[in-house]
Amino acid sequence: MGEYIIEMLNITKTFPGIVANDNITLKLKKGEIHALLGENGAGKSTLMSILFGLYQPDSGEIRKNGKPVKINNPNDANDLGIGMVHQHFKLVDIFTVLENIILGVEPNKMGIIQKDEARKKVLELSEKYGLKVDPDAYVEDITVGMQQRVEILKMLYRDNEILIFDEPTAVLTPQEIRELLQIMRGFAREGKSILFITHKLNEIMEVADRCTVLRKGKCIGTVNVKDTTKEELSRMMVGRDISFKVDKKESKPGEVVLSVRNLNVVSKSHGKNLVKDVSFNVRAGEIVCIAGIDGNGQREIVNAITGLERPTSGTITLCGHDITKASIRERSIRGISHIPEDRHKHGLVLDYKLEENLVLQRYWQPEFQNKGFIKFDAVRKYAERLIDKFDIRSGQGPITITRSMSGGNQQKAIIAREIDKEHELLIAVQPTRGLDVGAIEYVHKQLVATRDAGKAVLLVSLELDEVMDVSDRILVIYEGEIVGELDPKTTTLEELGLYMSGAKRDNAKEINDGREE
Template structure:
C-alpha cells in the first residue's frame, strides 16, 4: 500500500501511509484507538476508497472497489465486530456469497465436506448446524476465519482478533496464525496488545493519529519502545495504587440464582458476596462461566430465579433498570454496541442517556440542547474521546476504543455508589488502558464500590483488591492479589482447584 490517504468529515484518518507486506510473514499494525488502523485495512479490503495512493499486489497496481474485488485478489478480513448473519447457521455463513450450485440449487453437501476438511486441517472445531446467535464469540471468530479459508484467500487481515477471546482461545489463535504463515499465507494483524505482537509478529508498523511512525523488526525492539512509538510518551504498565480502605457494604448479593438461556442448568447458582465502599472486587473467570448472566441479573437486564440483591441497604431485587441507576448503580456493559450505546444517535445524545430527564438537561419535558452540548464537550475533553465532529459525531462512525471511552465517561461521571465495570478495557490501547485503570482506582479512592468483571489476567491481578473466581456459575475461590499467583488464579478459573470455605457460598 503506497502513500494511502483517506479522509472523513473533519478528520484525515490515513495521512500518506505506506505499508509493505511480505509473503509468509505476520505483520502487526499497532496504534492507539482512532489511529487509523481499521480504516487502512478497510481500504485494502475495498470497504473504503482512498483519495490518494495506490495498492500493488505481486508488483502490479490493483483497483479494489469492493470486498468482492478483494476476495478475487485473495484478500480476506476478519472484522473487529463480526459480519455474520445471526439467524443463519455456521455453514450458511461460511459459504454466503460463494455458494456452490448446480442448476441454481445450492450444493450444501459439497460445501459441508470442504468446510469440515478445513476445520479439521486447521484445528478450528465448529458445529456447522449451530445458529450464530447461539454460539460464543470465540466460535463466531472461528466462523469468520473459515470464511476466509473457504474462499482460498492468501492475504489474511485480522482486525483486533483477540479483543473478545479468553486467554486459552488467544493461545489457540496464535498457533493457527503461525500455521498460516508457515504455509506461505501473509497475515496483517491489527492489535493493541504488545505481548501478542512480541509473541507472533515478524515486523510491526506503528500508526499515530493517522500518520505512519515507522516499521520495525520485532526481534530488534522491546514492548516499551513499541508503546512509546504508539503513544508518543512512556507508558506505565503497573497500576499505581494505595492499599484499599474498605468501609460499609454497598452491594450485598445473597444466594443469587439465574437460569440459563442456552441449556437447562442454571447459569448462576447460589452466589453470595459483598462489595464495600472503597474497594475494587474483581469477578474473574473464563468466559462463559456465568459472569455475563450474573451481571445481567445484577443490572436488571435479566430476571433471577432466586436470591436477593441490595444496594446501599435498599432491596433492588425486583427494581427496574432506571430505579437501579437512580439508586446509585453505574454500568459499563460487556457489549458496547448492544447495551452501551445507541449507535445512530450523536455522541452528545449518548452522553446523557442516563440523565436526560434531570432538571439540568430538560425543562417541562423539552431537552435543553445547549446544556447537553456543553456537558458533552466537557466529558469529551476530560476523557480524551476522539471523534471527527465533536459532540455531534454519529457514534457509529467512531472507532471502537473511542466508543468505549464515551461509555466510561458517561458512567463514571454520573452520581453513583457502585460501578459495575465489565471488560472496561476490551479493545483499548495501552495509553487508554492506563487511563481507565487510573479512573477505576480514583473511583475507589473517592469512597465508591467497584465490581470489575474481567478476562484479562494482568488486569485482574493489577487492579483488584479482592478476587472472586467464578466457575460454572459458582464462586469457587476468594483470593488476595498480593498473595496469589497468576498460575494459582488459572487453576481456580479452570475448575482444577476449589476453596473449601467457598463451597457453602459464603464469600463475604
C-alpha cells in the first residue's frame, strides 16, 4: 500500500496528429495539494479527463491505493471517490442550487425525491467547509463564484476524497480566489487529496505541496513547492526564462487623447447608477489602468467609450472631437482600437477564416474593397503580413477557421488587428484573461510598444500583478466611482487592495483637479 492514493503510471494518449500525453507519470499523496502546471495545450486537461474517465489512455495504468483500476466513465470515477470541478461549470441553469447538487444521486423513497434529507446534508457540508450557498437560489441568478461553490459541494455531497480542480481561479475575483485557496487548504487538512490544475504560479506557491509540470505532452518533472521558486517553475513550464517584470522605460505623456467628463450610466434593468460622475484623461504615450473588482462599472465605462452602449449623461472627447453620440464605426475611424473583454462574443467571428477576422475593422476601406466588392487578394496579403509580424500560429495560415485556433493565438489575432489599425487610443479589456505565461508576456510587450509608439492606452484589468507591472497610472474604481489615482511605482499591492475593496478613498474633487491642468 504506499503513501500514494492515486498513481497514474506511464500514461500515453494520442489524438489524430498530436500526442497529448506522452508517457506521463503522476502520483498523488493522500492529503496533499498537488498542482499540475503547464501552458495551454500542454496536456493537463487530457490527463485529468483520463483520470475522470472521459478518455481512455492508449497505454499506461491507473492505480488507487496501489491497486490497478479501470475508469471507463465518470460514474466509475465517482465510485472511486474522484470528483472534478470543470473549468466550464456543468450546472443546469434553471435548477436550484440544491437540485443541481443532488442531480444524479437524488435521495428518494419509491421515486419521490426526499429534498429535506438532501437539504440537511448540503447545509451541513456548506457549514463545515465555509462554502456559503443559498440552496434555493436558481443557478442562473447566482454569481460565478457561488456557482463554483455549488460544483465543489457536488463533489462533497458524493463523498469524493480525490478532488480535481480544473483552472478554478480563472473566473474568480482576487477575493474569491483567496477564499477558494483557503477552502482547498481545509480539504487537505481533512485528509482529502487535491489535484489543482493551473498556470498561475502565485497560487501554486501559496497553496500547493508538490507540483508536476507538463510541457507539450511530456512530463518535465515533479518538485516540492517549498524547495523551488516561481522562476524555476516557469522555466520548467515554458522551457525558457520568462521575465515577470515588464520591461519598460519611463513614460512620456503628451497631449490628452481621451477625455471623459462626468460620465454617468444608469442601469436599464434596475435603475441603479452603475457609473457615477466619472472623469479622467488618457494622454498619448501613457498606459492608464482602471483597476477594480469585476462588476464595479468598468464594463459600462468601456462600452460608453467604444460606443457599444450609450451613457446616460456626460461627454467623451477623443483628440478634441466630441464622440459621445458617435457611431461605433465613426469612433473606429477617429482612432479607437478595442481589444474586447470577451474575445469569442465580441472580438471574433469564430466561423470566419483568420484572414476575414483580421480585416473585421477594415474590410470597408478602399484598401480592401472596390465598389462594394472585397479585394480578396489584398486581404490575403494583409493577413499574411500580420500573421508574420505578430507571430499568429494556426493550422493553415490565413484560411484557418478561427474557431479551431488556440485561445492565445485568437487573442494574438485580435491584438494584431487592433494595433495595426490606425489608432490614437487602444482600449484593452482584460487582454490576458485565460492566457498562459508566454502569451501574457507577449501581450504586455505589445501594450508597452503601443505606448512607446506615442499612442494612448487604456487598460482594464482584474489581475493585480498586471495592474502594477504594466500601467503608468492607476485609477481605482469602486461601485462605479473612481476612488483613487495611484502611481504604481510608489503604491503597494496592499494599498491598491484597500482602494479596490472600498476601504479607502480619496476625495473625488481632488482626483479630478489633480488631472486637470
